[in-house]
Amino acid sequence: MADYKAIGKAFLDFYYGRFDAGPRENVASLYEPVNGMMNFNSPDFAKGAQEIAEKLRSLTFQTIAHTISTMDIQPTYDNCILIIVTGALKADNDPPMQFTETFLLRFINNSWLIINNVFRLILHG
Amino acid sequence: MADYKAIGKAFLDFYYGRFDAGPRENVASLYEPVNGMMNFNSPDFAKGAQEIAEKLRSLTFQTIAHTISTMDIQPTYDNCILIIVTGALKADNDPPMQFTETFLLRFINNSWLIINNVFRLILHG
Numbered sequence: 001m002a003d004y005k006a007i008g009k010a011f012l013d014f015y016y017g018r019f020d021a022g023p024r025e026n027v028a029s030l031y032e033p034v035n036g037m038m039n040f041n042s043p044d045f046a047k048g049a050q051e052i053a054e055k056l057r058s059l060t061f062q063t064i065a066h067t068i069s070t071m072d073i074q075p076t077y078d079n080c081i082l083i084i085v086t087g088a089l090k091a092d093n094d095p096p097m098q099f100t101e102t103f104l105l106r107f108i109n110n111s112w113l114i115i116n117n118v119f120r121l122i123l124h125g
Numbered sequence: 126m127a128d129y130k131a132i133g134k135a136f137l138d139f140y141y142g143r144f145d146a147g148p149r150e151n152v153a154s155l156y157e158p159v160n161g162m163m164n165f166n167s168p169d170f171a172k173g174a175q176e177i178a179e180k181l182r183s184l185t186f187q188t189i190a191h192t193i194s195t196m197d198i199q200p201t202y203d204n205c206i207l208i209i210v211t212g213a214l215k216a217d218n219d220p221p222m223q224f225t226e227t228f229l230l231r232f233i234n235n236s237w238l239i240i241n242n243v244f245r246l247i248l249h250g
Contacts, residue, residue: 032202039197039209072164072243077157077231078203084164084227084243098247100225102209106202118197118209122223122247 008073008083011105011112016066024064028053031114032106039118061091066099081105081112098122133198133208136230136237141191149189153178157231157238164243186216191224206230206237223247 019027028049031038037045038052046055068087076082083103088096104116144152153174156163162170163177171180193212201207208228213221229241 035202037199039199043195043197045199069248070168070245072168072245074162074164074170074241074243076229077160077240078205080203082227082229082241082243084225084245086225086245086247098249100209100211100245100247102207102227104201104207104229115202116199116207118199118207120195120197120209120211120225122211122225123194124223124249 004075004081005073007112008081008105009071011081011103012068012071012083012085015103016068020065022063023057024059025053025056028056031117032108036114037116038114039120041119041121061094064089064091076104079107080115098124129200129206130198132237133206133230134196136206136228137193137196137208137210140228141193145190147188148182149184150178150181153181155239156242157233157240161239162241163239164245166244166246186219189214189216201229204232205240223249 015027015030031049031052033049036049037047039045040055046052066087066089068085070086072084074082085101088098090096099121101119103114105112106115140152140155156174156177158174161174162172164170165180171177191212191214193210195211197209199207210226213223215221224246226244228239230237231240
């Protein structure tokens with residue numbers, strides 16, 4: 001899987017481009033429809049594209065812009081791609097906040113789909 | 126995999142306990158010996174237990190203490206366990222720094238081993 005870094009980078013461009021352009025729940029189609037999981041700043045996950053879309057719709061901000069600071073991309077034992085992002089986001093008129101986000105992508109039916117995803121805001125101590 | 130959260134939590138206790146007690150390169154035995162990967166605050170990975178031990182030995186701090194703020198634990202499609210940590214660490218007499226760390230664990234030969242690991246310091250903008 002020589003081009004896992006290029007795949008990972010293209011995925012991030014597409015995911016955050018679509019998330020920030022809105023409506024953000026459109027990214028739900030990038031998750032494995034039945035078993036894709038998303039933790040959104042919570043230890044509990046939404047499972048499957050429908051629950052994930054509902055969770056994303058329920059978030060209260062109107063506009064959002066993500067800026068990536070670092071991306072680390074690794075191939076896995078099972079030919080998946082693991083991506084870890086750190087960066088900053090700006091939601092509505094709130095001050096910028098730092099975040100980290102992890103994606104595990106799997107090639108299913110000719111597409112790279114998200115099977116695991118965890119988003120966390122970084123709380124400053 | 127009903128107890129993936131308990132396994133993940135026990136793993137973190139063991140990993141950071143051993144890392145902080147030192148010598149930190151002792152955690153290298155928790156990685157899959159040949160294919161385990163670690164990115165340590167860099168886009169380039171060390172691969173296999175030996176390279177990982179060398180990388181950890183090369184770090185310049187003498188003492189370190191990790192404090193976990195959040196942990197998110199998900200089972201994966203392939204019966205692995207994905208763990209994302211955010212927290213703070215204190216190295217020597219430096220000011221505390223925030224970090225995020227991701228582990229992908231796989232059950233191999235009766236042990237949960239790390240197959241993928243990414244550590245990142247959070248840089249404050």
